[in-house]
Amino acid sequence: MKVFVTGGTGFIGGEVVRQLRERGDEVVCLVRNPVKGKAVATLGCELAQGDLSDTKAIRAGMEGCDAVVHAAAMYEVGIPESQRPAMREANVGGTEHVLRAALEAGIAKVVYVSTVGAFGNTHHKVVDESHEHPGKGFTSYYEETKLEAHRIAKRAIAEQDLPGVIVQPGGVYGPGDASAIAAIFDQFLSGKMPLLPFPELGICLSHVEDIAAGILLALDKGRVGEAYVLSGPVTTMRDAIETVAGITGRKAPKHALPTPVMKALTPIGPLVGKMMGQSPNLRELISSADGVTFWASHEKASRELGYAPRGLEEGLRQMLEAEGKLSDSVAA
Numbered sequence: 001m002k003v004f005v006t007g008g009t010g011f012i013g014g015e016v017v018r019q020l021r022e023r024g025d026e027v028v029c030l031v032r033n034p035v036k037g038k039a040v041a042t043l044g045c046e047l048a049q050g051d052l053s054d055t056k057a058i059r060a061g062m063e064g065c066d067a068v069v070h071a072a073a074m075y076e077v078g079i080p081e082s083q084r085p086a087m088r089e090a091n092v093g094g095t096e097h098v099l100r101a102a103l104e105a106g107i108a109k110v111v112y113v114s115t116v117g118a119f120g121n122t123h124h125k126v127v128d129e130s131h132e133h134p135g136k137g138f139t140s141y142y143e144e145t146k147l148e149a150h151r152i153a154k155r156a157i158a159e160q161d162l163p164g165v166i167v168q169p170g171g172v173y174g175p176g177d178a179s180a181i182a183a184i185f186d187q188f189l190s191g192k193m194p195l196l197p198f199p200e201l202g203i204c205l206s207h208v209e210d211i212a213a214g215i216l217l218a219l220d221k222g223r224v225g226e227a228y229v230l231s232g233p234v235t236t237m238r239d240a241i242e243t244v245a246g247i248t249g250r251k252a253p254k255h256a257l258p259t260p261v262m263k264a265l266t267p268i269g270p271l272v273g274k275m276m277g278q279s280p281n282l283r284e285l286i287s288s289a290d291g292v293t294f295w296a297s298h299e300k301a302s303r304e305l306g307y308a309p310r311g312l313e314e315g316l317r318q319m320l321e322a323e324g325k326l327s328d329s330v331a332a
Helices: 011-022 038-042 055-061 081-105 141-159 180-189 208-221 237-248 259-264 266-276 282-287 299-305 312-322
Strands: 002-006 026-031 046-049 067-070 109-113 164-169 171-173 202-207 227-230 234-236
Touching (some): 002 011, 011 026, 011 208, 026 038, 046 055, 067 208, 081 109, 109 208, 164 208, 171 208, 171 312, 180 237, 202 208, 202 312, 208 227, 208 299, 234 237, 237 312, 259 282
Parallel strands (some): 002 026, 171 202
């Protein structure tokens, strides 16, 4: 199989590319510049130079391909308003460009990588693929743009006969992660977390290898027109930190960082964000994490595709070992 991949230089997309090449598939990666694409080129991927706004490069890169995996997106919560146009162009415009090109190229199978975040705040319920976002009360601009892109994909499948499958990963972690979740883990491990921020933030954490494997399962077995949640165990930020603490033999913070204190610090958000290893828009960080849950079940993907995410303790231990963050005695 020959697969055109967007986002192949990213965290999830990079693992998708590695697994595709590992099983012998040909891969064409859309990359903004050859330097950024060195890692995937080393894996034996063909490079298509261009970005998500370059419709000619996207269409040319798909020539002769059997399938498309659109995994590229701008993911960040807490961005300043000045960055919103770029996020919208990447997440919404990019999805329109890739799916339109796939239709024009007559691609046989398209996997669009959405997110559990497209469901919005699940209000302490564990939802499934039938859940619909109310279309208001967005916790972040990322959520808003990914919902719009999700709906674009659904319309292309329903109204334009795009042979598409939608996958919705939950929170992701793994070696080399540079996300906000990884920053929180690093802050704890470096001893710079006297108080725990957003302890009741509800997430479903999945190892990046499991999410990528789920994307390949959707490519191979996913039914056209269907969506599949690729989540991990339902947890909270407190539970995740306590799990890391148990693995490393450290003590988790007993007390939470009060939200009113964080709200009072919003005027100096960029400074606070830098100290916490987070983005500068503190107001949006609070709205996306304070008592919010992004919980969704992977039961359908497990039943229909054979998706089998590892347990949280197992996955976090493997990540910490891979990153050299466990002492020999703890690792043993």
